[in-house]
Amino acid sequence: MKNNAVLKIVALVVAFFIFLYLIITNFYTEATSPTENTLSAQEKQDGWVLLFDGETTNGWHMFSKPNMKHAWKAVNGELTTSTNDTSGTHGDIVTDGLYENFELVFDWKIAREGNSGVFINVQDDTSYIATWATGPEYQLLDNPNMQPGYLDGGKKGAGALYGLVPLKTRVEPNPAGEWNNSRIMQVNGKINFWLNGVMTCEEQIGSERWMGLVANSKAAVFPDFSKSTKGHIGLQDWAKGVSFRNIKIRII
Structure with missing residues (x-):
């Protein structure tokens, strides 16, 4: 017992x-x-490719200056830049590759009073002053802490097609320092934007409506703005600081 x-x-x-x-x-x-900056077996099967490996800035270079040391860094799984960093030249970076019909998704967070953006169809050429001279911009912004009037009726808020048209559906980004999820799709020049699951833009590049939007915007001074629906994807280094992760793309 x-x-x-x-x-x-x-x-x-x-x-x-x-x-x-x-x-x-x-x-x-x-x-x-590792849950960030990775692809599941299903995503790989569906054709998704990472544009940021979580550890390096490989696959990206300074706009129009591919050999210049830029201020973007891979830190703790984030592709990030800050105005306080003086170890490299500040400026926009673009993908080494060109994209036309695609779906792009990414997470982003912005510093307080931060202002940044993601460009599509950028023509990476020294004859252009900046990424925004040729490529439409998906606006990234700390909405609540912008100066009065800056949002311009929604044309400059987070998730907007910057400076061209107000958000299709009103949505506020998460507060500064918190992650947001965004999605951009372009098929035969038709672009759609989403912010945290809400569609914020639906426009056709080259349409009569599009031409009118451009003509009534600051982009009108750039003769090659949105003339191409194929180009590089760009990340803007503009104000305060911004970080990205889980940047992935699939060709449609």
Whole structure:
């Protein structure tokens, strides 16, 4: 009887330590498993490709100056730049590759009073003054802390097709320092923007309506603005600081 009691106690102790081991192992695995800047097996099968590996700035270069050391860095799994960083030249960076019909998704967070953007169809050429001289912009902004009037009726708010048209559906970004999720799709010149799951833009590049929007905007002074529906994707280094992660694209 005593032997049976001892065996039961031993079995319970062993079971307890096995249970404790499984809990600790599972916790450690969840805590250390890379969940950011990775692709699932299904995403790979669907044709998604990472534009940021989480560790380097490979695949990106300074607009019109591919050999210049820029101020963008990979830090803690984020592609980031800050006005306080003086270790490189500040400016917009663009993808090494060109894209035409695609779906692009990315997470972003912005500093307080921050102002940035993502450009599409950028022509990476020294004859152009900047990314925004040729490529339409998906606006990234700390809406609540902008000066009065800056949002321009929604044309310059986060998720907007910058300076051209107000948001299709009103939506506010998460506060400065918190992550947002955005999506851009372009198919045969038709562009759609989403911010945190809400569609904010739906326009056709080259249409009569589009030409009117451009003509009544500051972009009208740039003769090649949006003339191409194929180009580089650009990230804007404009004010305060901005960070990106999970930047992925698939060709449509």
